Amino acid sequence: MLKIRPVAIDTYPENTAFLPRSDGGYGAEQFQALRKIEICHASNTILATLAIMDDKHLLRPGEIGLGEQAFRRLGLPAGTEVSISQAMPPASLDGVRRKIRGDTLDDAEIASIIRDISRFRYSPMEIAAFLVACAAFMTTQETLALTRAMADVGGKLKWSSPLVxxxxxxxxxxxxxxxxxxxxxxxxxxxxxxxxxxxxxxxxxxxxxxxxxxxxxxxxxxxxxxxxxxxxxxxxxxxxxKLSPADDVLISVERPLxxxxxxxxxxxxxxxxxxxxxxxxxxxxxxxxxxxxxxxxxxxxxxxxxxxxxxxxxxxxxxxxxxxxxxxxxxxxxxxxxxxxxxxxxxxxxxxxxxxxxxxxxxxxxxxxxxxxxxxxxxxxxxxxxxxxxxxxxxxxxxxxxGPQGVTARPGAFEHEVIAPIDGKVGAIDCHLIARIARLAGAPMEKGAGIDLLCKVGDAIGKGEPLYRIHATSQTGLDFARELAASSSGYDVTA
Structure with a gap:
């Protein structure tokens, strides 16, 4: 039995547990075998990826550290005694392997995969394998099954009106x-x-x-x-x-890819x-x-x-x-x-x-x-x-x-104007590039960061006049955005 201790490390979306290398009587080979462990206390159970700690000052003997996600999802107070055991691979991974081979999965197989994903039983690598396999080939029936499965594993809202x-x-x-x-x-x-x-x-x-x-x-x-x-x-x-929580887990892997x-x-x-x-x-x-x-x-x-x-x-x-x-x-x-x-x-x-x-x-x-x-x-x-x-x-x-916000948020005070290189007319604007520049400026984490568009498609513009203004809340954010905008502004100005 080990006592849980919260560790202020954000490991989203994974659950991560920390054990000292020299505590508990485990050898290095056992640590390797316990790469993913099951942490239990009564009906509270989570699976977590195991990380080995060599700093003896972060955990006391008899403690297991839990990253922010794992601690919150286990839902127990610090100091609670838990047991750990080796986590068996989810049986639903057989369905993922079949999908990788190009097979069509039935509704029950997809539902099983989504249940295990929503319970954080899959690693990001395993989720990526499922997503890539589905991206290669997916039937309309599988799409329907995926929709139903994701809706079923989370919370549901009910309303008295027949028209919502x-x-x-x-x-x-x-x-x-x-x-x-x-x-x-x-x-x-x-x-x-x-x-x-x-x-x-x-x-x-x-x-x-x-x-x-x-x-x-x-x-x-x-x-x-x-x-x-x-x-x-x-x-x-x-x-x-927590509407369709499995979708949020899938998205966390989907977007970087x-x-x-x-x-x-x-x-x-x-x-x-x-x-x-x-x-x-x-x-x-x-x-x-x-x-x-x-x-x-x-x-x-x-x-x-x-x-x-x-x-x-x-x-x-x-x-x-x-x-x-x-x-x-x-x-x-x-x-x-x-x-x-x-x-x-x-x-x-x-x-x-x-x-x-x-x-x-x-x-x-x-x-x-x-x-x-x-x-x-x-x-x-x-x-x-x-x-x-x-x-x-x-x-x-x-x-x-x-509940209104108590403070009025304002555009970031660090500004830079991107100017037209020639006299002409705005012929096109690259939505994807404008979005990237705004994100480099700090949006959406920094609420005041972003772009103020001063011209739209069809507008006449003179050389040296501003196309848009970048706002950032820090010089660093502004520099990142300026660098990308300098290489490609996202605006096509034609003479």
Whole structure:
């Protein structure tokens, strides 16, 4: 028996345990055999990767150290006695090996793999093997099975209303923060729209990151229920309520490998909507040369896959193909995007028209789910709710209910303007590159970091005039972003 001791080391997403090399009577060969161990106390059990410590001052004799993730997931107080044993490889790995060989897995095999992944029984290498095998070949039935399996292993939200609407964009377009405008419009109309969003992984900001500039997004399921009952909506971080937690584990390995197949994308999105209790969903698929979906043929294939899975899991979907040729709005990064969102909601004359128009269009598509509205009336109703100030009032109530931030966040004070090399016109903007520059500046971890776009496609520009302004909260972040922008600005200016 060993006493657990928390070790302040972030080993996300893995569970990691630490043992001293010379304690406990183990030899080096035994340590090697116990590379992955099972840690148990009554019904509390986790699997953890074992790390050997040679510093005798970090752990006392008879202690086992647990990294931050392992300590939190085990859920026991420091000093609790636990037993350790060698962890047997998950039986579901046989299914992964079959998938690597090119076989098609049945629903039970996929469900078993996802259960073990959600319980952190897989190493990142094993998860990567599963993802790469699925990226090589995956049937629509396997995509459906993956969706159901991921929805089943986590928490689920239930709502009293038979009509629970939602809106989701597949991402890839900087500044496309339409959800924060759609949600208050729909809430002001009276439909239930409990919007749970992820934090950014490879983008400069996610909806949760941007909303966090204005209000608390770390909300429990119980508090979400209370807010929705009163305000018809919520704009919260989905990680708190553990919707489709296996998806978060998969994403942590998927993103560094830049694996983002349509099948895995559909399973990821639809599993979270199913777990969130959505009944009707508008899906925004931006299509453009530097977007996730590059052409109409790809867009149609993705739309059909969404429609197939949605029909099987009981969610009504409306898939909208939108212009993904350039960033939306002016701000890229949490503070700058929140500024644009509030400008639209306040009907400011200088608010970005492209952000406003897209948000109103998507809100209209959501409102068209309302059986009380005649077909096609949704867009008119959405525009009315925005123009009248009803959407702004709904957003202000939502911020108050979730808990407003006490400090007003501002754009980073370290600035650099990227200028046009010649006189001409902006012919194209590379969405992927703009996102990378904003992230190097510090977004989304640094809320004030990002890019202020001063020109859009079609705008005339003079040599030496600014194309965009980089904001950072440190000189280091600014230098990183400037270096990439100097090698390639992301703007194509033609004479």
């Amino acid at each position: 609407v939602d809106k989701h964009c597949i991402g890839g377009i900087p500044g496309n923060r339409t959800s924060m405008i759609v949600v208050p419009i729909v809430a002001a109309h009276g439909l239930i729209i409990p919007k749970t969003s992820s934090r950014a992984i490879t983008s400069p900001s996610g909806t949760a990151d941007t909303m966090e500039v204005l209000a608390n997004v770390d909300i429990s399921a119980e508090r979400m229920q209370e807010i929705v009952a009163k305000e018809n909506a919520v704009l919260a971080w989905g990680g708190r309520v 830049r694996i983002d197949t349509f099948e895995q994308m559909v399973a990821s999105i639809m599993s979270k909507k199913l777990a969130a209790g959505s009944t009707h969903l508008v899906i925004d698929i931006p299509v453009g040369p530097t977007a996730k979906v590059r052409n109409q043929t790809e867009a149609v294939r993705l739309r059909k896959l969404f429609e197939y899975v949605a029909s099987k899991v009981g969610i009504v979907v409306d898939v909208v193909l939108t212009d993904g040729s350039q960033p939306i709005g002016r701000g890229v990064g949490p503070v700058l995007e929140a500024r644009d969102v509030m400008a639209v909601l306040r009907n400011d004359p200088g608010a970005p028209a492209d952000l406003r128009d897209r948000a109103v269009m998507l809100a209209g598509r959501v409102l068209d789910f309302d059986p009380q509205l005649k077909g096609g009336e949704g867009h008119v109703r959405a525009a009315e709710l925005l123009a009248s100030g009803a959407a702004l009032a709904a957003m202000e109530r939502l911020i108050a209910a979730q």
